Amino acid sequence: MNVETKNKTAADHLVEDIESFYDDPLGFVQYIFAWGEGDLEGHTGPDTWQAELLEDVGRHIREGEGRAYQSAIASGHGIGKGAVTAWLILHQMACRKNLNGVVTANTKQQLETKTWRELALWHSRSMIKSWFEWTATKFYHVSSPETWYVSAIPWSERNSEAFAGQHGEVLVIYDEASSIPDCIYDVSEGAMTTPNAMWFTFGNPTRNTGRFRESFGKFKHRWNTKQIDSRDCKMTDKRKLEQWITDFNIESDFCKVRIRGLFPSASSMQFISGDLVDDAREREAKCYLEEPLIFGVDVARFGDDQSVVCFRRGRDARTIEWTKYRSLDTMQLAARVAELVRLHQADAVFVDGGGVGGGVVDRLRQLHVDCIEVNFGSKAEDARYNNKRAEMWGGMREWLDGGAIPTDRELVDDLIGVEYGFTPTNKIQLEKKEDMKKRGLASPDMADALALTFAYPVAPKGMAGKRSEMARKRREYDPFAVKR
Incomplete structure (x- = not known):
């Protein structure tokens, strides 16, 4: 053992280990969490669709020759997209120095209470949690908070340029992307000219118009697309899914969107057809x-x-x-x-x-x-x-x-x-x-x-009158009364 190796600390070895996962996000996720222990007891690692996505990202990093990577995932409910979003952020933040990322969602409430809070949960579970700081609007590297971060930004058509300020190492993530307007997509599109830029869009396919839908249609050649059926995922509530199938029929637009990850025949946002x-x-x-x-x-x-x-x-x-x-x-x-x-x-x-x-x-x-x-x-x-x-x-x-x-x-x-x-x-x-x-x-x-x-x-x-009369008679009848 040489002196340099002997003098390395556990922290040094951790840095080396994490660097080795630059083009292996699946290995990274399997490594940094204590699967099967604590609040992950009973969980052995990513679900099949999550593992396939992470493997695809790693393959692109190895073979993509610096091209931007764009992934669109349409799915039913409860498949674990919040978890995989958090894993992608953690991997990119850990392996790409001075990453400049942005995360948004269909609503401010969704962004704050679901997407961004899921990142806080997985960050706290990871063995590299001391590397980063999570706040309500920003997730940053403690060594370079001004240049190495991902921001949570509610979208606004009046402030669409907030999504244009991506430079260097770029990461863009949309949650519930079907409801994000085209003008926000247009701005993010410009950031994809940056080498090695990454853009992930997730959501229930609620609308059959708009850029999220077009990611699976006329712009499919630009996107890596997947449509995930909730019934095939480990963590979904199968009883709830069966209830929806009973209530709405598996061929209904409701079940296409909320279970099968398919785009609707009509606007699925329409409550009454x-x-x-x-x-x-x-x-x-x-x-x-x-x-x-x-x-x-x-x-x-x-x-x-x-x-x-x-x-x-x-x-x-x-x-x-x-x-x-x-x-x-x-x-x-x-x-x-x-x-x-x-x-x-x-x-x-x-x-x-x-x-x-x-x-x-x-x-x-x-x-x-x-x-x-x-x-x-x-x-x-x-x-x-x-x-x-x-x-x-x-x-x-x-x-x-x-x-x-x-x-x-x-x-x-x-x-x-x-x-x-x-x-x-x-x-x-x-x-x-x-x-x-x-x-x-x-x-x-x-x-x-x-x-x-x-x-x-x-x-x-x-x-109503009959019930009142019956109730009166029940009150008047006392089975324990002494017969006279």
Whole structure:
């Protein structure tokens, strides 16, 4: 053993080991984590698709002759893309001096609570955690924080040039890339002229337009593409996947996007399909008189919105003509609703209680109208949904499969215009009205009114009285009473 080798410290040997993984990211990941121990107990290493991606990256580093590397991964839910994103960042930071990288996601919340936090988790597990510092917006080498780092930057069309400032050793990562606009892609494209630049895009293939989709189509020759089925991955919740298949059908756009990693036939962000709505417009309205008549009252919040009263009896939401009101204050609207309730003898009245809706509810109660206030943002009873509004729309979507609606073009536009997504905990959430207006669409007042009729179950006519009588008799009956 020579003197130089003898004097090397454990830290020196670690540096040499890590340097040897420059073109072997899979070996790097297998080396720096204590697989099978601590919170990685039961885990033996990367999943098959993750290992294949890491091997492909290593092959390109060895054989790519300095060309940029671009990888697009379309997948179902829960496959471990957050983990592989963290591994790629750690590998590139450890093996490429003065790396200058940027990471973004479809939303600021996704970036902060999922993508970037996953990096913090894997950084803390690694044997090289002392080399780097993780902050809420930056991951940097402690020896060169100003020149050797990866930044977490929420995308903005007004600040797209934030993605142009990549020099030297370049790394770009997009999470939920289907929802990142083309103008951000255009800027990142410019960074790919840098030798050895690397660009990774991950996401559910939610849109069949845009640059992420084109990475698998007309620009496929530039990208290394993979489409990952959640059912083939080790860490996915197989019971949840089977539930989705049962609920939506494996050939549905929902399952194509959320499970199979395939692009949809139509815009998968669309919560209710046009075919479903068209069928409901053309279907004959049928109902049973013993079914309850339910009112849904959506209250206008802004000057360009309208208040809508919807009437539904069973599968029939067409026979009784809906009413629309503009420029009414809460007192006037409550008076109109009270008249309609008495005219049609409503069995249940559900009122949107958000914004000024609470005033309508209060006034209706003063007018002795029995109504139920519904808060769109309140907690859903069905665990699949993020809030009450999403849950009601889910019930309405199921009902449309056999229901009948008015042939009102405005209602049709409302129903098919709303898009949806998922929270970080995989709960369905609907697009906000404010975001719809940014897309040039009107507030879906008519559709929200119909959705309100699904707020809570309503007993068929006569059942409420029968149940009350049965409950009274049960209370009066005492099996232990002494017979007289």
